[in-house]
Amino acid sequence: MAPLTLDSLRPAVLKVQYAVRGELAIKAEEYRVKLKENPGQSGLPFNQVISSNIENPQQKGLDQPPITCVRQVAALMEYRELQHLAPNAFPKDVIARADELYEEIGSIGAYSHSQGVPLIRKSIADFISDRDGYPADPNHIYLTGGASAGVSLLISMLISEPMKSGVLIPILQYPLYTATLAQPSGEPLPYHLDESDDWNTDLATIEAAIKETRNRDVVPKALAIINPGNPTGAVLEEETQRKIVQLCKTYGLVLLADEVYQANIHRATKHFTSFKRIVREMKSDVALVSFHSISEGVRGGYFECTNIPEDVIAMMYKMVSVGLCPPLQGQIGVDCMVRPPKIGDPSYALWKSETDTIHAALAQRTHQMVTELNKMEGVTCVDSPGALYLYPKTELSKKAVEAARKAGKEPDAFYALALLDATGICVVPGSGFGQKEGEWHYRLTCLCPGVVKFHEEFSKKYPKE
């Protein structure tokens, strides 16, 4: 008797769609192995795979340099003797920070407080109150192993029987939300963003999605807003944010504010305002959970609870305790993010120039790529003021669509596979994020000039008529 078959798994697991790491990513990985095992003789028309499917700026090939002081603190926490063995390798403020963290945490080989190291939660609270002008309570902050972990926790707690619990999620959405909702009693309630208005969030669309649930056994429980957006990079206006809070009030929704890209805005006319600040300014009692993260392989992040009753916060504590504690290095990474070196600190100059360079490069890359894309026949792309992605819309000829259907693929996935096969560039087809009927997009994250030449050739192979 073979007990474990697909049929014996939770049916919702089978339904999870996770395009970011789907068929394309798997094929890209195979190409990467092939290139590695047969250097120079892979038979592939490229010699490097570029993972433009995930925002992964420090990956090989892109090699965005790490921030030195962050790595120095981490190294000193790993191996305390270094301050004696290599006394000149570390600036004074880095040593002082590591000493302070060590004094509080002790060895990073030990489990910490399940909610995260108290000192680091205090640093986060200071960061939030400096950012917003309103106080933050360290006891309402949970460190996590990345924003993903926080979002999963919240969604899984909010899903309650016997009716289905709905969570409103933006389309284009980041697939984490639908994947986490794939439980017998969870239901994603999609609302479309408006491409013609730079991917803005439209209140009437959300309201329509809420009303649509009335004739079904679904209780809308939360509204997820990604600001700045992924993959759109759109940054919300404060006026829109206030309306969103009002709407949560009206319909009794918990507001899940995914703000992981808050520091990634690269257009001078746009700026980020947290939902925490909006809620406080409005003196609103809407329940809000705000997510932030260092979003990388170190895996660190936090969420802050605003207007959440203490007994519910205690339940969260119980649930995170089951997982023991978030990774310590991620917690230390968050600490460096929320209190970077200050003017006057020995590390300040290097930190400043490193972060400025990274931001400038991102802005420049994004701008250059948008310009390239918009020059292409049949391609339009909203210029992204935030986040790290572009999401061009691509017309596909009838011939291309037919060829795709024949191959049993979505047309945009067919296009993306052809791109990967020809150039080694791995993107995410728009069908993984949700898009309007008859439209095709893909998401890419970095400067990939190879896309232009590929598109020309693809258009020749599948001409309009």
Place this chain on the structure above:
Amino acid sequence: MAPLTLDSLRPAVLKVQYAVRGELAIKAEEYRVKLKENPGQSGLPFNQVISSNIENPQQKGLDQPPITCVRQVAALMEYRELQHLAPNAFPKDVIARADELYEEIGSIGAYSHSQGVPLIRKSIADFISDRDGYPADPNHIYLTGGASAGVSLLISMLISEPMKSGVLIPILQYPLYTATLAQPSGEPLPYHLDESDDWNTDLATIEAAIKETRNRDVVPKALAIINPGNPTGAVLEEETQRKIVQLCKTYGLVLLADEVYQANIHRATKHFTSFKRIVREMKSDVALVSFHSISEGVRGGYFECTNIPEDVIAMMYKMVSVGLCPPLQGQIGVDCMVRPPKIGDPSYALWKSETDTIHAALAQRTHQMVTELNKMEGVTCVDSPGALYLYPKTELSKKAVEAARKAGKEPDAFYALALLDATGICVVPGSGFGQKEGEWHYRLTCLCPGVVKFHEEFSKKYPKE
């Protein structure tokens, strides 16, 4: 309208019991803050809180030293320049290992393969085949952020509607299992371990628990075995393991083998045999998932799938992809665990003496503490050959039980709270693990001589008659 109340949460969340970090741990944390904020003037009868509730040997106060080479590799991965800045701080083999990992991974600031870095999975496969004498496939190995994450993933995938899915879990169990099962359609199926037989696993008891489900809408889907046990430290005999595999075959159960304490056996007459090896020796096709971890703040671990169909493994891949990737430092920690320095390597001597010292200290501490406990009036404690815990059984007088009931507490929790208040030692009451009616235990993890004096005083305060 305040949308977020306890009533609006998933009811199963409210039911989760997680004693290891429950009331006692919260109180211990408060004492810790008090001691820190009022050094020397806390008014408490102790000046240090000892977290004997979690296995946390590197915590402050115990300060089990970290393994140097593991930390050196981690530091070099964090801050690559160190090999130039402090060329003499690192042995050659450490530098070579970091170079090899860097060559494969690139920056640890980047997300890795969702299943874990391929090179590290290869190292794990080698470790397993060396251990068992049977090959292991890197594609069937998943790196995780600790065993907890792996167990949660597996259990959540196995729970399927519309009937309840049961998972057989040992009582004394590690509370992770019940907590993860607290879903509308998951049901823990407890089976008792036999204290009179050194906490051995009794097949008839498991079979009885399976048969008991027949009249209810519960399908037993998996059997969790913790070997070596937590909190018992019991190590299974191979004969028992074979019977367990046979039982999984008979009832079509997935075997979840939690083997995180496999390296922690400190009695010469006992040794650990993996279920992987048993399954292979028996040429059995029973579906087996084996968990191992570095179990600490770094958060790293892995699970290996044996006899699991490829399409199910692909589903796991999809599900872990949603979480992006396990923490890189944890993955690197696992790499060091599965391929420690070899004889002849410059790091070998230090690594050997550090690990020997730790093991000897653990064995000695455990033995000394067992001896102390068994000398106490009304206390008996099985000597633990494995893992890191002791689980003494403590008689409580009628007076003590009455005082506890009056205070609205389980008698063992009442005892443990009194212990904390008097000594600063935080243990886990047996009611958090499951115990037989009318018996009281607690779990402690380290050498806490303070327990002896406390027990005397408690027994005086609540005398037998």
